[in-house]
Amino acid sequence: MNSNMSTNSLLESLEKNAPRHLEELIQWLRIPSVSSDSTHKDDVIEAATWLADKFRGAGLAVEILPTEGHPMVLAETPPVDGAPVVVVYGHYDVQPVEPLDQWITGPFEPTVRQGNLYARGATDDKGQVLTHVQSVCDALAEGRPLPIQIKFLIEGEEEVGSENLERMLPDLAERMACDCVVISDSGQYSDGQPAITYGLRGIATYELKIDGPSQDLHSGSFGGAVMNPAIALSHVLSSIVDSNGRIQLPGYYDDVVELSDQERKAWQALPIDEAAFAKSIGVDELFGESGFTADERRWARPTFDVNGITAGHQGEGVKTIIPATASAKFSFRLVPNQDPKKVTASLETHLAQHMPPGVRYTLTPDHGAPGMLADTQSRFMAAANHAIEAAFGKKPVLIREGGSIPIVTRFQEVLQCDCLLLGWGLSDDNAHSPNEKFRIADYHRGIRASALLWDELGKLKSAP
Amino acid sequence: MNSNMSTNSLLESLEKNAPRHLEELIQWLRIPSVSSDSTHKDDVIEAATWLADKFRGAGLAVEILPTEGHPMVLAETPPVDGAPVVVVYGHYDVQPVEPLDQWITGPFEPTVRQGNLYARGATDDKGQVLTHVQSVCDALAEGRPLPIQIKFLIEGEEEVGSENLERMLPDLAERMACDCVVISDSGQYSDGQPAITYGLRGIATYELKIDGPSQDLHSGSFGGAVMNPAIALSHVLSSIVDSNGRIQLPGYYDDVVELSDQERKAWQALPIDEAAFAKSIGVDELFGESGFTADERRWARPTFDVNGITAGHQGEGVKTIIPATASAKFSFRLVPNQDPKKVTASLETHLAQHMPPGVRYTLTPDHGAPGMLADTQSRFMAAANHAIEAAFGKKPVLIREGGSIPIVTRFQEVLQCDCLLLGWGLSDDNAHSPNEKFRIADYHRGIRASALLWDELGKLKSAP
Numbered sequence: 061m062n063s064n065m066s067t068n069s070l071l072e073s074l075e076k077n078a079p080r081h082l083e084e085l086i087q088w089l090r091i092p093s094v095s096s097d098s099t100h101k102d103d104v105i106e107a108a109t110w111l112a113d114k115f116r117g118a119g120l121a122v123e124i125l126p127t128e129g130h131p132m133v134l135a136e137t138p139p140v141d142g143a144p145v146v147v148v149y150g151h152y153d154v155q156p157v158e159p160l161d162q163w164i165t166g167p168f169e170p171t172v173r174q175g176n177l178y179a180r181g182a183t184d185d186k187g188q189v190l191t192h193v194q195s196v197c198d199a200l201a202e203g204r205p206l207p208i209q210i211k212f213l214i215e216g217e218e219e220v221g222s223e224n225l226e227r228m229l230p231d232l233a234e235r236m237a238c239d240c241v242v243i244s245d246s247g248q249y250s251d252g253q254p255a256i257t258y259g260l261r262g263i264a265t266y267e268l269k270i271d272g273p274s275q276d277l278h279s280g281s282f283g284g285a286v287m288n289p290a291i292a293l294s295h296v297l298s299s300i301v302d303s304n305g306r307i308q309l310p311g312y313y314d315d316v317v318e319l320s321d322q323e324r325k326a327w328q329a330l331p332i333d334e335a336a337f338a339k340s341i342g343v344d345e346l347f348g349e350s351g352f353t354a355d356e357r358r359w360a361r362p363t364f365d366v367n368g369i370t371a372g373h374q375g376e377g378v379k380t381i382i383p384a385t386a387s388a389k390f391s392f393r394l395v396p397n398q399d400p401k402k403v404t405a406s407l408e409t410h411l412a413q414h415m416p417p418g419v420r421y422t423l424t425p426d427h428g429a430p431g432m433l434a435d436t437q438s439r440f441m442a443a444a445n446h447a448i449e450a451a452f453g454k455k456p457v458l459i460r461e462g463g464s465i466p467i468v469t470r471f472q473e474v475l476q477c478d479c480l481l482l483g484w485g486l487s488d489d490n491a492h493s494p495n496e497k498f499r500i501a502d503y504h505r506g507i508r509a510s511a512l513l514w515d516e517l518g519k520l521k522s523a524p
Numbered sequence: 525m526n527s528n529m530s531t532n533s534l535l536e537s538l539e540k541n542a543p544r545h546l547e548e549l550i551q552w553l554r555i556p557s558v559s560s561d562s563t564h565k566d567d568v569i570e571a572a573t574w575l576a577d578k579f580r581g582a583g584l585a586v587e588i589l590p591t592e593g594h595p596m597v598l599a600e601t602p603p604v605d606g607a608p609v610v611v612v613y614g615h616y617d618v619q620p621v622e623p624l625d626q627w628i629t630g631p632f633e634p635t636v637r638q639g640n641l642y643a644r645g646a647t648d649d650k651g652q653v654l655t656h657v658q659s660v661c662d663a664l665a666e667g668r669p670l671p672i673q674i675k676f677l678i679e680g681e682e683e684v685g686s687e688n689l690e691r692m693l694p695d696l697a698e699r700m701a702c703d704c705v706v707i708s709d710s711g712q713y714s715d716g717q718p719a720i721t722y723g724l725r726g727i728a729t730y731e732l733k734i735d736g737p738s739q740d741l742h743s744g745s746f747g748g749a750v751m752n753p754a755i756a757l758s759h760v761l762s763s764i765v766d767s768n769g770r771i772q773l774p775g776y777y778d779d780v781v782e783l784s785d786q787e788r789k790a791w792q793a794l795p796i797d798e799a800a801f802a803k804s805i806g807v808d809e810l811f812g813e814s815g816f817t818a819d820e821r822r823w824a825r826p827t828f829d830v831n832g833i834t835a836g837h838q839g840e841g842v843k844t845i846i847p848a849t850a851s852a853k854f855s856f857r858l859v860p861n862q863d864p865k866k867v868t869a870s871l872e873t874h875l876a877q878h879m880p881p882g883v884r885y886t887l888t889p890d891h892g893a894p895g896m897l898a899d900t901q902s903r904f905m906a907a908a909n910h911a912i913e914a915a916f917g918k919k920p921v922l923i924r925e926g927g928s929i930p931i932v933t934r935f936q937e938v939l940q941c942d943c944l945l946l947g948w949g950l951s952d953d954n955a956h957s958p959n960e961k962f963r964i965a966d967y968h969r970g971i972r973a974s975a976l977l978w979d980e981l982g983k984l985k986s987a988p
Contacts, residue, residue: 279827299762386833461745
């Protein structure tokens with residue numbers, strides 16, 4: 061049997077099983093595994109058990125590994141001598157569903173409308189995880205041994221920060237030893253244009269609290285005598301970024317790797333309509349650092365955002381006070397090669413230089429993670445490229461993503477492996493929002509791409 | 525009987541009545557006349573009735589005048605041909621008492637400790653109002669006709685904005701026709717240093733709302749693509765005042781009347797210890813417009829204060845969003861001759877010039893009132909000066925106050941009269957705070973000063 065015939069029979073088999081694939085996703089989505097809500101603790105365990113049963117039914121070695129929080133599901137296929145080892149990482153927990161009254165159909169009553177399956181977790185991440193689960197389980201169930209070893213690491217705490225996994229990863233390093241981690245928890249570039257994400261931004265988040273007078277003061281009797289903490293906060297926040305969107309911290313751009321001409325050219329060829337994009341998010345015009353396109357700024361330029369400000373009187377009506385305190389939460393998105401610790405040091409220097417007199421302040425760094433850049437020339441990238449092109453009927457574009465997935469960087473550090481971020485979702489899938497959905501066709505394409513990826517990676521058997 | 529003998533007998537009589545004066549204040553303070561709390565509606569009426577009864581008992585003509593809210597108490601002594609007419613304005617309503625658990629003794633259980641009487645309303649304003657009530661009622665009760673006509677206008681809605689009085693004042697103008705309004709609702713300069721307040725600042729308050737994207741956006745996926753409304757707000761607020769405390773609105777200082785050398789000299793002679801003042805309000809150093817002392821800045825320079833800011837995530841933990849909106853409440857204190865309407869126009873121009881691109885905004889002016897300056901050379905001022913010096917044993921200093929009392933400006937406009945702001949309180953009397961108090965000695969000195977003031981004003985009988 062030549063490779064083409066094998067591929068054809070594989071695709072036929074997937075086609076035949078498609079109704080069951082959908083039915084099983086619907087079953088799993090019915091389980092309300094909201095990890096942040098302790099009243100759903102049993103549901104979370106039920107979702108883990110459902111997945112473990114699915115693996116067990118196909119003959120994988122399975123363990124439900126307890127953590128201090130929700131358990132992880134570990135499962136693996138037999139080792140294949142000389143072939144690459146892949147870890148599939150994902151999560152079976154889901155976001156809360158509020159505001160419930162905005163859902164057209166219940167978040168845990170999966171419903172098909174116009175080719176989409178609506179439910180909490182449909183795209184983030186049960187639907188995407190299940191594409192890999194199905195491709196592997198189908199192969200084993202049908203007596204087609206996989207050409208590589210695949211290890212699943214599916215956790216139940218991604219939506220609450222993956223703290224237990226981050227902590228336990230070094231202890232799991234030997235068991236999870238692999239050449240590449242595959243993650244499907246992101247999206248295609250646009251409808252009809254699949255993508256491979258090869259870069260993520262890092263992050264550094266802070267809370268700044270500015271203290272002025274020991275209590276709120278009457279702005280008549282005291283206005284003019286003391287520095288107003290809310291004004292001090294405005295001055296300091298506005299000193300961090302100039303009117304051209306350029307961050308003013310000392311040395312902030314020193315470690316920034318400039319975009320290559322090749323990347324800029326490739327991205328500028330992407331089918332983005334900036335006016336339509338602006339309209340879709342409700343603004344009249346886009347804004348950002350001068351000299352870059354919106355995609356360049358979102359994916360590969362460091363940014364500063366104020367996430368929240370709290371100061372003084374916020375209720376109805378007028379209360380003419382000088383507030384005793386003012387505070388802000390803010391974050392920097394970092395590009396690969398920027399170190400969150402250096403950002404903190406630079407921020408501390410900047411605040412010391414720019415804080416107005418007459419107030420005291422406390423800067424509290426919250427969390428930091430460096431950005432990630434995968435090797436676009438790797439054999440894994442090439443394999444994924446072939447698999448996706450075959451499954452989606454279109455060559456994927458290489459993009460980066462502006463968000464941060466700290467666990468990916470941890471995988472690179474601890475497991476010393478490559479990473480493939482293969483997203484099957486769409487930007488209007490409403491992850492984290494009411495009416496989350498997953499296009500059913502993309503679910504099936506994802507399963508095909510996954511199955512083809514294992515095949516492609518099997519061809520690397522004799523590679524170095 | 526010469527004037528000195530008459531004054532001596534007056535002071536002796538007040539001395540004799542002092543225990544009753546204190547007992548009556550305690551009675552009045554027991555009535556919880558919280559105007560902002562509808563559950564205290566009957567108590568407010570009881571406090572008005574108590575005052576009306578007090579006036580009636582001394583033989584004044586009295587009316588409890590209904591309003592759409594709480595009633596006013598009007599009372600007057602007989603007219604005196606050729607003598608000045610004085611209106612005493614004050615209020616019998618009090619602030620809410622929360623937080624109740626911070627009161628050492630109940631807010632409506634007046635208690636004497638270390639020479640102070642503790643109760644809600646002790647200084648603001650029942651205690652201070654009663655100084656004038658006692659001096660007038662004592663005179664009438666003892667058969668000593670007053671040398672001038674005195675009209676009382678004591679309202680029950682000062683702590684909720686005096687809206688009904690402001691609206692009804694034109695209709696009351698004939699009835700309240702007078703040469704001078706006397707108000708005791710402020711303070712001495714410091715312990716042991718009485719004062720006459722001859723100026724108040726005006727005010728202009730605003731709410732600014734900045735709208736960005738139609739919903740909160742993920743700061744990873746969108747950071748760098750859009751203007752962050754919280755950053756836009758910081759930029760705009762910080763553009764309003766520079767790091768030297770100088771307001772940057774176009775033409776903002778055009779109408780500001782500069783302090784005279786004489787005023788500056790007089791104030792610089794006041795016994796202020798700026799370091800002690802800073803310590804008392806909990807800051808390491810004072811701050812304000814360069815080139816002025818703290819008193820000059822608080823009393824006679826225009827200022828800008830941010831009263832509150834609301835944007836994005838304000839709860840626990842991190843939420844890395846670009847908030848959809850950000851808003852601030854802020855106020856300017858104006859000096860006499862600045863017009864709140866011109867400030868609004870100038871602010872609108874400034875915002876149009878300084879608002880970053882990519883956001884929309886709405887500016888909502890709330891209320892505005894001009895500042896007030898009384899004639900320091902008037903015969904009323906001279907009379908008050910003598911009366912206070914005699915009662916307190918020390919010449920009063922002439923000061924201004926940074927706060928705004930819009931009703932005072934309305935009195936000047938509608939009644940075309942002079943104003944005397946004679947405060948018997950101290951800055952640590954905790955008006956509007958837990959453990960409000962009034963020094964008993966200052967209550968009695970206030971009664972003496974009031975009695976002597978009527979006498980002094982009587983001497984103006986033949987004046988033009």
